[in-house]
Amino acid sequence: MNRTRDGRRRFLARTIGAAGTLFLAGCERLSNSDWFPTVLSAGEKASAAVAHAVTSRKSMAQEFTDGDLSPTFRSNGTAEPDSDAYRMLAANGFADYRLEVGGLVAQPGSFSLTDLRALPSRTQVTRHDCVEGWSAIAKWKGARLAALLEAVRPRPEARFVVFHCADPMEDDGASPYYESIDLEDAFHPQTILAYEMNDAVLPIANGAPIRLRVERQLGYKHAKYVMRIELVDSFAGIAGGKGGYWEDQGYQWFAGI
Numbered sequence: 001m002n003r004t005r006d007g008r009r010r011f012l013a014r015t016i017g018a019a020g021t022l023f024l025a026g027c028e029r030l031s032n033s034d035w036f037p038t039v040l041s042a043g044e045k046a047s048a049a050v051a052h053a054v055t056s057r058k059s060m061a062q063e064f065t066d067g068d069l070s071p072t073f074r075s076n077g078t079a080e081p082d083s084d085a086y087r088m089l090a091a092n093g094f095a096d097y098r099l100e101v102g103g104l105v106a107q108p109g110s111f112s113l114t115d116l117r118a119l120p121s122r123t124q125v126t127r128h129d130c131v132e133g134w135s136a137i138a139k140w141k142g143a144r145l146a147a148l149l150e151a152v153r154p155r156p157e158a159r160f161v162v163f164h165c166a167d168p169m170e171d172d173g174a175s176p177y178y179e180s181i182d183l184e185d186a187f188h189p190q191t192i193l194a195y196e197m198n199d200a201v202l203p204i205a206n207g208a209p210i211r212l213r214v215e216r217q218l219g220y221k222h223a224k225y226v227m228r229i230e231l232v233d234s235f236a237g238i239a240g241g242k243g244g245y246w247e248d249q250g251y252q253w254f255a256g257i
């Protein structure tokens with residue numbers, strides 16, 4: 001059975017149901033609002049938009065099988081961080097790598113690759129979509145971010161998880177690549193800190209030793225070379241303040257479904 005299609009049908013049914021209820025509940029009032037005529041006239045596209053607004057983001061990104069793996073999966077953006085600290089870690093097979101996790105957490109921590117490999121993991125075959133116009137399917141294995149967060153215990157004020165990367169960016173040497181997601185995406189089962197790609201150790205070109213996979217979001221959200229994770233309640237004071245390297249240059253912060 002096609003779970004994706006079933007899910008979508010259920011979700012549309014719920015939407016139409018919700019719209020119908022609203023219609024019956026307040027025809028007069030709604031017909032005067034700006035959005036209501038648009039919803040009624042624009043058909044399925046509008047239904048999908050409303051569906052997004054009225055359903056939670058618990059859905060799973062589509063998963064594939066080994067037979068669907070792309071013959072090659074390119075490297076995009078940084079292919080090897082231009083930093084002495086990173087080169088030293090890489091020279092030693094990342095034995096000295098420590099992922100620092102702090103900010104708005106009760107129990108800040110420092111995790112070696114061995115620690116991360118000991119956390120509950122997930123393996124998934126998914127499609128990566130880059131806004132530059134390419135997609136590719138790969139298999140990823142990594143620690144569930146939810147498990148890591150449970151270990152450090154986010155404080156009630158925490159709203160976002162920020163990923164600070166090892167690669168300094170050309171046009172702004174002082175501010176490395178960074179990205180962020182909200183707690184809903186952070187605790188989603190398909191959100192992992194990947195240390196394997198296609199059944200092999202994650203290559204440097206694709207983010208070694210650790211890269212984020214946040215499967216319901218576009219490629220630029222999938223931070224490579226993650227060195228530090230910070231829980232915050234806002235992006236004020238972090239680089240350009242928009243929650244990510246590309247967001248600081250005008251890309252959408254929410255790049256998902």
Ligand SMILES: Nc1nc2c(c(=O)[nH]1)N[C@H]1C(S)=C(S)[C@@H](COP(=O)(O)O)O[C@H]1N2
Nearest residue numbers: 074075076077078130165177206219222224
């Ligand atoms: N640290 C870091 N993460 C990054 C990037 C980058 O340049 N540096 N590029 C992003 C973009 S735009 C994409 S499409 C993917 C590319 O991942 P890949 O190199 O495994 O193809 O990583 C994302 N994460």
Ligand SMILES: [Mo]
Nearest residue numbers: 130131219220
């Ligand atoms: Mo991308």
